[in-house]
Amino acid sequence: MPRPETPLIAADILIELIDRPERPIVLIxxxxxxxxxxxxxxxxxxxxxxxxxxxxxALEETSLKVNLRALLGIYSDPLRDPRGHTVTAVYVAEASGEPRAQDxxxxxxxVSLGDLPGELAFDHALVLDDYRRFRETGVAAPLRFDTDRDFT
Structure with a gap:
């Protein structure tokens, strides 16, 4: 029996640099x-x-060894990735040191959350809004499941 087609699974990491007072994050x-x-x-x-x-x-793209601190949320909008349906788990992590662009x-x-560079890929503007709320309140991403929508 053929295996059913399913979305791809990804993991994204909001890396807070804890050796800097403002705890900036790393973007690629x-x-x-x-x-x-x-x-x-x-x-x-x-x-x-x-x-x-x-x-x-995190290590492959930034050369940083991270410690995962929290799961911010699962992002599953079928249109979030133009290459196809991809579901991602977004983690908040801590690291120290000097990141380097790799891979x-x-x-x-x-960057600080108030000073983001250029255009963001995927749904990362939404993810960063959720992260901003997480930093302010300690509460993970809100559920966006629309119970009034027909998902069949």
């Missing part, structure tokens, strides 16, 4: 389409825990 400029600035992250490998993928992707990252920026 994507080397490959879709271009733009993005939260570091990537696809989960078969057989890999989502949390392990988050730690691996899929063409460039890297250390």
């Amino acid at each position: 400029e994507r080397r490959f389409p879709p271009h733009g600035w993005a939260i570091p992250g990537g696809f989960v490998d078969v057989g890999e825990w989502v949390e392990s993928a988050a730690v691996r992707e 899929d990252a063409k460039n890297l920026a250390i």
Whole structure:
């Protein structure tokens, strides 16, 4: 029996640099389409825990070893990635040191939430709004499930 088609799974990581007083975050400029600035992250490998993928992707793209602190939310809008339906788990992590753009990252920026660079890829503007609320309140991303919508 053929396996049903399902969305791809990704892990994204909001990396707070805890060795700096303002706790800025790290964004990458994507080397490959879709271009733009993005939260570091990537696809989960078969057989890999989502949390392990988050730690691996952070290291591969920014050279930072991170400690996962919280799950901000799951983002599953079928249209969030122009390449196809991708579901991502977004984590908040802490790291120290000097990040370096590597792997899929063409460039890297250390930013405050009030000073974001250029156009953001995917639904990362929404994710960063949720993260801003998380930093202010300690509450994870709100559920966006529309109970009035017909999902059949």
